Amino acid sequence: MIIGELMTEIVAGVSPADRLADAVAIMCEKKCSCVLVSESGFPKGIITERDIVRIFSDTLVSQKISNATVAQVMSKDPVCVQQTTSLYDALVLARSRKLRHLLVINEHEQLVGLVTQTDMVDAYVHLIERQSQLETENHELHLLSNEDALMKIGNRRAMEVELNFTEASARRYKKGYAVALMDVDFFKKYNDYYGHQRGDNALRALADVIKESMRVSDRAYRYGGEEILLLMPETNAEDAIVASERVRAAVEAMALPHSESPFKCLTISVGVAASCDQSWQQLLELADQALYDAKNSGRNKVVVSPQ
Numbered sequence: 001m002i003i004g005e006l007m008t009e010i011v012a013g014v015s016p017a018d019r020l021a022d023a024v025a026i027m028c029e030k031k032c033s034c035v036l037v038s039e040s041g042f043p044k045g046i047i048t049e050r051d052i053v054r055i056f057s058d059t060l061v062s063q064k065i066s067n068a069t070v071a072q073v074m075s076k077d078p079v080c081v082q083q084t085t086s087l088y089d090a091l092v093l094a095r096s097r098k099l100r101h102l103l104v105i106n107e108h109e110q111l112v113g114l115v116t117q118t119d120m121v122d123a124y125v126h127l128i129e130r131q132s133q134l135e136t137e138n139h140e141l142h143l144l145s146n147e148d149a150l151m152k153i154g155n156r157r158a159m160e161v162e163l164n165f166t167e168a169s170a171r172r173y174k175k176g177y178a179v180a181l182m183d184v185d186f187f188k189k190y191n192d193y194y195g196h197q198r199g200d201n202a203l204r205a206l207a208d209v210i211k212e213s214m215r216v217s218d219r220a221y222r223y224g225g226e227e228i229l230l231l232m233p234e235t236n237a238e239d240a241i242v243a244s245e246r247v248r249a250a251v252e253a254m255a256l257p258h259s260e261s262p263f264k265c266l267t268i269s270v271g272v273a274a275s276c277d278q279s280w281q282q283l284l285e286l287a288d289q290a291l292y293d294a295k296n297s298g299r300n301k302v303v304v305s306p307q
């Protein structure tokens with residue numbers, strides 16, 4: 001919806017020196033609620049129905065002209081809508097028939113109220129604002145329910161949804177996919193030495209580095225405490241090793257001090273598995289086995305599952 005749809009159009013103009021009576025005559029003739037007062041093409045002011053009514057009421061009161069009847073000035077055949085008419089339908093009606101007031105009747109055809117176009121537009125704008133607020137809240141809730149609060153990467157729930165989807169599409173299009181299970185080395189010692197709070201900070205930094213160094217087509221998820229799963233759609237084992245090695249090296253290059261580790265900085269071990277016809281659960285088991293091998297063969301390395 002744009003302002004142009006809501007605005008009251010100014011269809012007539014007068015100059016400041018014109019007679020008020022001429023302005024009123026123009027408004028009546030053009031059936032417009034206001035006229036623009038302009039001079040040499042520049043807007044100087046505006047005369048609205050309300051201004052006219054105020055002047056007439058002042059004149060009527062001061063001159064005590066009391067013999068004019070309502071019938072002489074009223075607009076005829078007012079349009080009625082049912083109390084149950086939706087705001088949208090009422091607005092459509094008001095716009096299509098260029099009505100600024102609608103009378104409201106109940107099911108017994110009794111008059112129960114009157115609604116102005118401004119009332120309806122205000123209500124409509126309020127609804128739109130509420131709707132966009134709800135959409136924002138929904139989006140945030142969606143993010144929260146799919147995102148890990150600490151690491152700001154996908155959570156396990158999001159991971160399973162994506163793995164199901166990737167597995168199905170790999171089977172269908174015969175395109176392999178790979179997973180890399182990453183686990184921080186000696187993280188218990190890190191927590192014990194630096195404290196849990198700094199352990200959390202380290203996990204945040206780790207997630208940031210992983211996000212920066214992985215390919216845009218890949219997705220990272222928090223698999224468990226200090227374990228991260230990298231999902232690599234349409235990737236074979238060789239490419240998965242290259243991608244995983246890049247992430248491992250980036251974590252090491254971050255050089256986050258870990259005095260209790262033989263590497264003296266925070267490092268990760270990675271187990272990689274790739275397939276095009278295995279279930280993601282089988283693939284994770286293979287990656288887990290490869291990770292176990294990486295841990296047992298010295299840590300801070302990438303090991304790929306032989307299968």
Ligand SMILES: Nc1nc2c(ncn2[C@@H]2O[C@H](COP(=O)(O)OP(=O)(O)OP(=O)(O)O)[C@@H](O)[C@H]2O)c(=O)[nH]1
Nearest residue numbers: 183184185186187188189191196199200225226295
């Ligand atoms: N600070 C912090 N620590 C966590 C979090 N999740 C898991 N951990 C810790 O991570 C540590 C994991 O320890 P282990 O599974 O023994 O593994 P490790 O010490 O990293 O040793 P290796 O994996 O064999 O190199 C535990 O001490 C957990 O408490 C977390 O969210 N924040």
